[in-house]
Amino acid sequence: MMESSKILIVDDEVEYRETYRMLLEGRGFFVGEASSSQEALEILEREYYPIVLSDVIMPGKDGFYLLNEIKRIYKDLIEVIILTGYGSIESAVKAMKIGALGYFIKSRNPEELFTEIEKAKRFIKLETQNNIVKREVSSKLFLNQTKNPKMLRVLKEVDAVAQSSSNILLTGETGVGKEVIANLIHQKSKRSKELFVPVNCQAISDSLLESELFGHEKGSFTGATSRRIGRFEEANGGTIFLDEMGEMSLSTQVKILRVLDNKQIERIGSNKQINVNFRLISATNRNLPKEIELGNFREDLYYRINTINIEIPPLRERKEDLKGMIDFWITHFSNEMKKNIRGIDRDTEQYLLEYNYPGNVRELKNIIERIVVLATDDVLRLDTLSNRRIKEISASQNNKIIPFKEARQRFEIDYIKNALEKCDNNITQAASLMGISRRQLFNKLVEYNLKTKYF
Numbered sequence: 001m002m003e004s005s006k007i008l009i010v011d012d013e014v015e016y017r018e019t020y021r022m023l024l025e026g027r028g029f030f031v032g033e034a035s036s037s038q039e040a041l042e043i044l045e046r047e048y049y050p051i052v053l054s055d056v057i058m059p060g061k062d063g064f065y066l067l068n069e070i071k072r073i074y075k076d077l078i079e080v081i082i083l084t085g086y087g088s089i090e091s092a093v094k095a096m097k098i099g100a101l102g103y104f105i106k107s108r109n110p111e112e113l114f115t116e117i118e119k120a121k122r123f124i125k126l127e128t129q130n131n132i133v134k135r136e137v138s139s140k141l142f143l144n145q146t147k148n149p150k151m152l153r154v155l156k157e158v159d160a161v162a163q164s165s166s167n168i169l170l171t172g173e174t175g176v177g178k179e180v181i182a183n184l185i186h187q188k189s190k191r192s193k194e195l196f197v198p199v200n201c202q203a204i205s206d207s208l209l210e211s212e213l214f215g216h217e218k219g220s221f222t223g224a225t226s227r228r229i230g231r232f233e234e235a236n237g238g239t240i241f242l243d244e245m246g247e248m249s250l251s252t253q254v255k256i257l258r259v260l261d262n263k264q265i266e267r268i269g270s271n272k273q274i275n276v277n278f279r280l281i282s283a284t285n286r287n288l289p290k291e292i293e294l295g296n297f298r299e300d301l302y303y304r305i306n307t308i309n310i311e312i313p314p315l316r317e318r319k320e321d322l323k324g325m326i327d328f329w330i331t332h333f334s335n336e337m338k339k340n341i342r343g344i345d346r347d348t349e350q351y352l353l354e355y356n357y358p359g360n361v362r363e364l365k366n367i368i369e370r371i372v373v374l375a376t377d378d379v380l381r382l383d384t385l386s387n388r389r390i391k392e393i394s395a396s397q398n399n400k401i402i403p404f405k406e407a408r409q410r411f412e413i414d415y416i417k418n419a420l421e422k423c424d425n426n427i428t429q430a431a432s433l434m435g436i437s438r439r440q441l442f443n444k445l446v447e448y449n450l451k452t453k454y455f
């Protein structure tokens with residue numbers, strides 16, 4: 001499936017979303033849904049949709065706001081078609097002025113909608129798009145600069161396996177970059193024009209995971225209000241990345257094994273077999289042989305997913321890269337926050353070079369982001385470090401106890417950021433992982449002024 005066959009529908013009315021979904025899926029499009037402008041922007045941050053179909057009038061921010069934001073952030077990489085009611089041609093004209101590619105009057109013949117979509121597809125130049133995405137991705141990574149022998153071996157292994165179709169298991173501690181490497185393998189493979197579909201098996205409850213992976217037919221269970229195409233189907237022709245594979249229940253493991261054997265799936269509630277051609281990359285930070293001994297992971301599945309194993313070393317074993325990575329993130333965040341940072345104070349740098357980073361690259365990245373945010377002049381200093389672990393260490397070194405309230409706030413900020421990062425900034429999934437409601441999480445984001453980062 002080409003990327004340009006993906007469409008995101010944004011409408012607060014579920015009936016409309018369902019109607020468009022049916023129409024578009026009937027024509028072979030992969031359809032995503034959002035019920036508000038905010039949700040749409042949240043989805044677009046995680047997943048690329050070249051075409052967005054948006055209603056104008058929605059509670060909260062309206063379709064014009066969404067259109068404006070999409071054009072501001074993604075420019076020509078995403079085309080927007082506005083859906084409007086009969087008799088509101090003025091709003092269609094306004095939308096075109098802001099940059100919508102076209103509009104569709106809801107009561108009209110759906111064929112007109114397909115004409116608009118075909119127009120949008122012609123505007124989206126896949127090649128340029130892929131190149132832009134790839135360039136952006138590689139400029140945001142610290143890979144080619146590595147001097148670490150173990151990472152150099154990882155990169156060699158990536159080159160060696162990329163062209164094959166073998167199943168790959170990536171192992172390594174949390175935050176070492178397993179998803180980054182999975183994506184790199186996809187980008188270097190002959191499947192790179194098709195989708196890379198990441199699924200975090202831990203962030204989704206077991207009952208929802210199967211429907212996420214295999215899809216479902218309308219009415220197959222309570223809450224299945226429309227047909228849904230699953231991730232294996234979405235990854236057809238491309239790569240599916242099952243992150244935190246070790247968290248999957250035994251019953252889902254059996255189903256995955258069957259898919260790997262037959263390369264066919266059945267949507268829940270249907271007995272029709274659908275052929276799927278995907279490459280599987282899995283990842284785990286668990287010791288799977290141990291989990292097999294404990295009866296938590298199937299041995300036959302382990303051998304299937306582990307045709308090739310690539311082990312990514314923890315950051316504390318990549319000492320020769322630390323200085324380069326610190327500079328890399330400083331440049332990255334100073335540019336992003338438009339701060340003119342000249343350098344880093346000696347003690348701070350020494351501290352960062354000696355720290356052992358249990359959270360690996362993710363933790364280093366978070367620490368630098370924080371010191372850059374908090375920097376009041378052009379040199380980064382230790383006293384502005386607010387990372388919880390670093391603080392704990394410095395607190396224990398100074399024997400300094402900070403007030404309970406401040407400690408709790410710091411903990412909550414770290415905890416929320418970690419949960420959001422685990423779920424690719426998906427607020428609904430993060431709230432579910434944390435065991436609180438979406439609203440409660442939203443309130444916390446407002447309280448800690450983190451809202452703008454995630455909305």
Ligand SMILES: Nc1ncnc2c1ncn2[C@@H]1O[C@H](COP(=O)(O)OP(=O)(O)OP(=O)(O)O)[C@@H](O)[C@H]1O
Pocket residue numbers: 140141142143172173174175176177178179180181243244283284285361362365
């Ligand atoms: N080589 C790298 N260059 C730039 N950023 C990196 C690199 N490796 C990891 N990161 C960043 O660190 C964070 C964690 O990376 P990633 O999600 O790939 O780790 P992971 O091993 O899959 O973690 P988990 O086991 O928790 O899922 C991400 O923000 C990612 O962008």
